[in-house]
Amino acid sequence: MVDSQNTKAMNRKIDQEEKQFDERVLTIDRVARVVKGGRRFRFRALVVVGDKKNRVGVGSAKGADVSTAVSKAVDVAKKNMINVTLYKGTLPHDSLTKVGGANILLKPASPGTGLIAGGVVRTILEVAGVHNALSKSLGSSNKTNTAYAVIEGLSSMVPAKDWVTSKPVTKKSETATAKSTKSKAKKEAK
Numbered sequence: 001m002v003d004s005q006n007t008k009a010m011n012r013k014i015d016q017e018e019k020q021f022d023e024r025v026l027t028i029d030r031v032a033r034v035v036k037g038g039r040r041f042r043f044r045a046l047v048v049v050g051d052k053k054n055r056v057g058v059g060s061a062k063g064a065d066v067s068t069a070v071s072k073a074v075d076v077a078k079k080n081m082i083n084v085t086l087y088k089g090t091l092p093h094d095s096l097t098k099v100g101g102a103n104i105l106l107k108p109a110s111p112g113t114g115l116i117a118g119g120v121v122r123t124i125l126e127v128a129g130v131h132n133a134l135s136k137s138l139g140s141s142n143k144t145n146t147a148y149a150v151i152e153g154l155s156s157m158v159p160a161k162d163w164v165t166s167k168p169v170t171k172k173s174e175t176a177t178a179k180s181t182k183s184k185a186k187k188e189a190k
Contacts, residue, residue, distance in 0.1 A: 023048075024048050026120050028066055047077050049074060055084070061073040084154045090108040090111075091106055091133050092157055093108065100148075107133065118137065128154065
């Protein structure tokens with residue numbers, strides 16, 4: 001009786017954890033290792049995990065079957081989560097990142113634009129909680145390199161408060177002194 005209650009409690013805990021993160025499989029590949037007797041086949045899964053509230057992670061892992069590979073990849077993705085800096089539902093500035101042969105350009109977009117991105121980039125931005133953004137994939141279409149390039153681009157975003165500049169505040173006495181020295185210089189030049 002006690003064991004069944006513990007099992008139910010653990011299942012509830014697992015269900016709550018699953019609801020906390022949105023897990024999406026980006027790709028599953030069959031990979032082979034050549035050994036003395038022939039080839040050994042395994043599966044490699046690329047998974048993105050996010051909470052749609054500025055946190056996202058990508059993970060890749062191999063397993064003997066698909067479900068094992070996906071669960072391992074989810075664990076890797078949860079360990080490598082990053083916080084994404086957003087500004088009014090979009091990205092704060094442009095970003096061009098390169099990983100391997102994949103070049104990814106991420107640009108902010110005005111409200112109402114939506115996500116204009118394809119494949120892996122779109123999935124990662126959706127899971128991260130970005131509502132409006134533009135992107136272009138340049139170079140290689142390798143899904144793994146593209147995914148890691150998007151993550152690198154999102155982690156390189158600088159918050160708007162750190163890069164938006166304002167005019168320096170000048171004191172009235174300093175400006176008055178500067179004007180008087182300019183007028184003295186003009187008089188002496190005449």
